[in-house]
Amino acid sequence: MFSKFFIERPRFAVVIAIIMALAGLVSVFTMPIGMYPEIAPPEIRVSTVYVGASAETVAKNVGIPLEKNINGIENMLYMSSSSYNSGAYQLSIAFETGTDPDLDQVKVQNRVQQALSSLPSEVQTYGVTVERRSSDILAFLQVTSPKGTYDSNYLNNYVENNIKIALSRAYGVGEVNIMGSATSMRVWIDADKVAALNIPVTAIKAAITSQNVQPSLGSIGSAPGDGKQVLVYSLETQGRLNDPKDFENIIVRTAEEGGLVRLKDIARVELGSEDYLMDSMVNGQPAVSIMINKSSGANSLNAMKAVRAELAKLERFYPEDLEVKIFKDTTEFISASIEEVFFTLFLTFLLVVLVCYVFLQDWRATLVPSIAIPVSILATFAMMKALGFNLNILTLFGLVLAIGLVVDDAIVVVERTLALMQAEKLNAKEAAIKAMSQVSSAVVATTLVLLAIFVPIAFMGGITGKIYQQFAITIAFAVGFSAVNALTLSPALSATFLRPFEQKETGFLGWFNRFIQGATNKYLVAVGYIGRKISVIVFMLLILFALNAFFIKITPTSFLPDEDQGIIMVNVQLPEGASNVRTKAVNDKILEAIKDHPAIESVMTMEGFSIMAGQGENVGFAVISLKNWAERKGADMYSTNVLRNLMA
Structure with missing residues (x-):
């Protein structure tokens, strides 16, 4: 018999369990963490x-x-x-x-x-x-000059040349988008003057291109020479122009009489933006906004830690009156959700152990399923890591459900072993061997039935299948490892730990035993009565089917559940041809509609850019950051209520 080998060699069974648990521990600390599986x-x-x-x-x-x-x-x-x-x-x-x-x-x-x-x-x-x-947004940052020392051109240029470069090389960062434009030398041509002088725009462009170059002048003293030169000097020039005054002195035309037409004579030159399409504000004040996207497969929490660490390094290099703040960290919701699920997982484990103790009423008997649960769960983490899964709400929810399933096999083994010890007066080892000969096939059959339920879900197609694939496979592996433990570890522990004991007749456990016995007797009477009334059973089943059909029809459906993630993103898209002024007016209305709502922490608005509609003067975007969940109590403080105010 398969289980007898482990009953006679309990150390071997324990070593296998330790290996499974260690593999899971290593995996759980190295797995990516996200809200949902990678479905995009x-x-x-x-x-x-x-x-x-x-x-x-x-x-x-x-x-x-x-x-x-x-x-x-x-x-x-x-x-x-x-x-x-x-x-x-x-x-x-x-x-x-x-x-x-x-x-x-x-x-x-x-x-x-x-x-x-x-x-x-x-x-x-x-x-x-x-x-x-990647469409997964890690965070929004805001860059401002609180005292107004720097204009938007300076802030955009500083972010482009310093902050963006540093953040782009941080772990897990896939893309850094600046909601603004890089600094550029702007030449504003006076149409009347160029028309009067008959200077085409192409001539102005050619003059700027030809006189704003980096020439290679060579060197003095390099080979071939007269053989007497002992030093070599490299020749350098000023190179490309970088000051408005230098551009103003570019010669556009020379006359035969010696007259010159310089760029400053026919145009205004200034250091401005490459384009004036995008503009952003935070709470109505000018700011440069930055959107950071996560790279595919990266751990969201670790990526955000890397971003924070990079910002901390950069902080000491900021010029005076330049401030960089994290407007919204989207991983806060992921972290809070994962913590809640882990707490639920731990609480579920404690409740299962408590229930096992109440029914088994012996700490030795309770110890066996209490060990089997974490071993099965940790081994499942190892397989999740091997298959490239991440820790998300669905996989952890699957583990919460799996705790109630994996404990069943261990309880069956323990309960049957105890029953044989009491009924046939066998020692723990003999009882465990006989118990496994009786329940092994039942354990395997139960496991196969559960696998037959969850494994097909893993083969569903499309995005829906991708979402529930990890959920189903997680439960399937947990159930599979539970069966392995029930055939190896649980009988070995039962043969080692279990001792004969008498059920309690007094106290809470004594009362509980009497209550369960009474409820069991009444249940048997009810089953006996209903078993003789087939028509009653059929009638009850029909009622249940009708109720199921009714509730399925009236229950709202959605692709994923609506959750208050602490952030609301609003897309603004006007008709083609609408100017930036009209887009800004819409954003101003959004800010006005919600600025006094007690649930709102801050609002970022952008014109000329939208994560849904791309770029253009007729598009805009607003990010509404809500206060921490602990500060928002009551239904009127939920994100849905804020949206209702916005749509009113």
């Missing part, structure tokens, strides 16, 4: 800029060549592109769930290289970026 299909983004081109020109000369080459790539689900009047172009390619995003990126990069020669020279000079994209 891997996405690769291709982006570039065709400076000065309209959206139509960008779509025709940049979009079509790229999309023709990328279309039909292996495992591609769909692709969508956006072209903007600023000259920007973005193409998002979604791949089948489960594919390797690194390999997908390489495939897209190869197709882009094939199309590169078909793109305009300006685009080739700017370059085409291919990067992995």
Whole structure:
């Protein structure tokens, strides 16, 4: 008999259990943590800029060549592109769930290289970026100058050249988006003057391009020479211009009489933004907003810790009156949810152990299922790690349910062993061997029945199947390890620990025994009566089926449950052609509608950008950060109530 081997060698069974538990302990501290399983299909983004081109020109000369080459790539689900009047172009390619995003990126990069020669020279000079994209937002940051020392141009430039670079290399950060524009030298041409002087814009552009270069002047004293030079001097020039005054002195035209037309004579030169499409504010005050996205497969909590650590390093380098704050940390909800589930898992374990003790009424007998539960659960963590699962609400919820399932097998073994010890006066070892000969087939059969319920769920297709796959497989492995423990560890522990004992006749346990016996007697009488009334059973079943159908019909349905995550994101999209002024007016109305709500901590508004609609003067975005859950008591403080005020 299989179990007899372990009963006679309890140390071997214990060693197997220890190995299973240690593997689980190592796995649980190294697994990624997230709210839900990775259900979003891997996405690769291709982006570039065709400076000065309209959206139509960008779509025709940049979009079509790229999309023709990328279309039909292996495992591609769909692709969508956006072209903007600023000259920007973005193409998002979604791949089948489960594919390797690194390999997908390489495939897209190869197709882009094939199309590169078909793109305009300006685009080739700017370059085409291919990067992995994740829709999971880690945090929103705000950069401000509280005393107004720095304008938005300075803040944008500082963030672009310092903060973005540092955050991009932090662990788990996939993308850092700045809701603003980089600093650029702006040349505002006086149309009347250039018309009077008959100077075309192309001539101005050519003058700026030819005089704003980094020439290579060579060196003095390098070979070949006269053989007497002992030192070599490299020649350097000022290089590219970086001051408005230098640009103002660029010569646009020279006359035969010696007259010069400089850029300052026909234009105004200033250091401004590359474009004025985007603008952001926090609580109505100017600010630079930063959105940080998580890389695919990264641990959300560890990634946010890395971001905080990087910001702490940067803080000592900030100029005076420059402040960087975390506007909203989205991992706070994940952390709180995971902590709640872990607490529930621990509480469930304690309740199961308590119930086992109340019914078994012997600490030795209770010890066997109490050991079997954590061993089965920890071994399940090891398999979750091996299969690439992450710790999320669904997998942990599966483990909570599994605790009630994994304890059954151990209880069956212990209860049967105790019954044989009392009825046949056998010692623990003999009783365990005989008990396993009687219940082993029942344990295996029960496990197979449970596996037959949960394993098919793992083969469901689509995003729904991806969500519940981890839930089902987690329970299946927990039940499987429970059966293994019931056939190896539980009989070995029963043969080692169990001793004969008498059930309590007094106190709480004595009262409990009498109550259970009375309830059992009444139950047997009821079953005997109903068993003789088949029509009653059929009638009750019909009523239950009817009630089930009724409640299924009236119960609301949703893809995922609505939860108060402490943040509300609002997308603003006006008709095509709407100006930035109209978009800002809508954002101002949003701020006005909710600014006095007691549940709101702060509001970030953006014009010219939306995570749903991309870029454009007719789109905007608002992020509403709610106070901590501990500060929001009562139904009127929930996020749904804030939304109701916003929609009113």
